[in-house]
Amino acid sequence: MMRKKVIAAGHICLDITPVFPDMEAAHLEDVLSPGKLIQMKEADVHTGGSVANTGLAMKILGADVTLMGKIGNDAFGEMILNILKQYDADSGMLISDTLSTSYTVVIAVPGIDRIFLHNPGANSAFQTSDVPEEALEGVSLFHFGYPPLMKTMYENDGAELVKLMRRIKAAGIATSLDMASVDAASEAGRADWEKILNQVLPHVDFFVPSVEELCFMLDRKRFEEWRQRAGGGDITEFLNVETDIRPLAEKCMRFGAKILLIKCGAPGIYSRTASKEAIQQIGGNMALNPEEWAEKEGFESSYVPEKLVSGTGAGDTSIAAFLTAALEGCSLEESLHLAAATGASCVASYDALSGLKTFDELREKIRQGWQKVNAR
Numbered sequence: 001m002m003r004k005k006v007i008a009a010g011h012i013c014l015d016i017t018p019v020f021p022d023m024e025a026a027h028l029e030d031v032l033s034p035g036k037l038i039q040m041k042e043a044d045v046h047t048g049g050s051v052a053n054t055g056l057a058m059k060i061l062g063a064d065v066t067l068m069g070k071i072g073n074d075a076f077g078e079m080i081l082n083i084l085k086q087y088d089a090d091s092g093m094l095i096s097d098t099l100s101t102s103y104t105v106v107i108a109v110p111g112i113d114r115i116f117l118h119n120p121g122a123n124s125a126f127q128t129s130d131v132p133e134e135a136l137e138g139v140s141l142f143h144f145g146y147p148p149l150m151k152t153m154y155e156n157d158g159a160e161l162v163k164l165m166r167r168i169k170a171a172g173i174a175t176s177l178d179m180a181s182v183d184a185a186s187e188a189g190r191a192d193w194e195k196i197l198n199q200v201l202p203h204v205d206f207f208v209p210s211v212e213e214l215c216f217m218l219d220r221k222r223f224e225e226w227r228q229r230a231g232g233g234d235i236t237e238f239l240n241v242e243t244d245i246r247p248l249a250e251k252c253m254r255f256g257a258k259i260l261l262i263k264c265g266a267p268g269i270y271s272r273t274a275s276k277e278a279i280q281q282i283g284g285n286m287a288l289n290p291e292e293w294a295e296k297e298g299f300e301s302s303y304v305p306e307k308l309v310s311g312t313g314a315g316d317t318s319i320a321a322f323l324t325a326a327l328e329g330c331s332l333e334e335s336l337h338l339a340a341a342t343g344a345s346c347v348a349s350y351d352a353l354s355g356l357k358t359f360d361e362l363r364e365k366i367r368q369g370w371q372k373v374n375a376r
Helices: 050-060 075-085 121-125 151-170 193-203 211-218 220-230 241-255 276-280 314-327 332-346 359-367
Strands: 005-010 013-018 043-048 064-072 094-096 103-107 115-119 139-145 174-178 259-263 268-273 297-301
Touching: 005 050, 013 075, 043 050, 043 075, 050 064, 050 075, 050 139, 050 314, 064 075, 064 121, 094 121, 121 151, 139 151, 139 314, 151 174, 151 193, 174 193, 174 314, 193 211, 193 241, 211 220, 211 241, 211 259, 241 259, 241 268, 259 314, 268 332, 297 332, 314 332, 314 359, 332 359
Parallel strands: 005 064, 005 139, 013 103, 064 094, 139 174
Antiparallel strands: 013 043, 103 115, 259 268, 268 297
């Protein structure tokens, strides 16, 4: 059977993760404080961002994926290309002679949520015209990730993002959109995200944000309340589906999302789907069975990981598994199982890809009774 073609476009960067010695801390200041020397292990250097994390994960899981991100003609850009070449995935990349390659320093202290020091670089100049018409031929799914880290995609109330997704949708291709954390003090933090989502979601089939990202964008007051309740801890650990997550989902569905996945960190994934008519209108020869996909809602609890090393890329690879399963004709239920299982596999390594397992391996582990975290 011929594999369906996918484009994974949007944000790409080089992730540099200094590896801390074996330890666990309750508070960041217990480890990082002015004037303190910390003896570190080697630095872990990998590609990051939605294009690399989700795109390469889909390729490893068996999808026919073209990666499409913008990098600079510099040392970091060369490092990214060398990594992508190992997966035969460099041919669709866009190289700028005037812009620098994006990078992120990931501070992943064991026991504490990650901190990202990020330079958006060439991602800030990505635009609709960077996606050539000929590249869309025969494509079933177009996945776009991290517009909050791409200036052209959020300025002017997201006009370029809307233009891009409308163009792809009009070509008869299924569309998928992932978001990213927003720095409240940045230009992106001042964008009207509710207006942007209201305009773009009618052109989006799969909307797959994290719960923190979504709440920041749609209900800033509630988001601040969550942060206060968390007291510096992980917001997702205390969220309630009925009172915290469902109101955000309701708004997304009203805006026009067809299949909504809200990543809720270690606890799991919330899902919500639209009517049979809406599911049948999803393009790209996805052929989703409306009986299995339409008018569903639920919370898929995470599987217990073998070990917990870093959450870097876990959300992206979960989405990669979900989209790949959907492309292969799996039901919504099995797609969610495989997404949760892939996320649990990912956190066992520092990068997004090393811990990935095949669907057959995951199915067997699930069949043998892979334990889940406390169900919601």
